[in-house]
Amino acid sequence: MAGSKLQQEETASRWQWMLFVVVVPSLFAAFFLLLIAKAAGIDAVKAKQWVDSVPFVAEWFDWKKKEKTLANTIETQQQTIKRQNQTIAKQKK
Known part of the structure; x- marks a missing residue:
C-alpha cells in the first residue's frame, strides 16, 4: 500500500x-x-x-498532403473494421 x-x-x-x-x-x-x-x-x-x-x-x-493521407488511412481502417465485424458475425452464427 x-x-x-x-x-x-x-x-x-x-x-x-x-x-x-x-x-x-x-x-x-x-x-x-x-x-x-x-x-x-x-x-x-x-x-x-x-x-x-x-x-x-x-x-x-504540407498540411493538405497530410490531411489527404490521414483521410485515406481512416477510410482504409474503417473498411478493415467493417470486414472484421462481418467475419466475427459469421463466426458467431
Whole structure:
C-alpha cells in the first residue's frame, strides 16, 4: 500500500516537473517571442511565405498532403473494421 502511494507521488512529481520546468517556460517564451516580434514589426504572413519557400521546412508543414493521407488511412481502417465485424458475425452464427 505504501509503495503504491509512493509510486503515485513519483508519477505526479514527474508530471509536475514536466509542467513547471518545460511547459510553462515554453509558453512564456513563445508569448514573449510573439510580443517582441509584433513590437519589431515582423509580419506573420511574410514569415509564413518565407518558411514555405524553404525546401525542407515546407515539407514539414504540407498540411493538405497530410490531411489527404490521414483521410485515406481512416477510410482504409474503417473498411478493415467493417470486414472484421462481418467475419466475427459469421463466426458467431
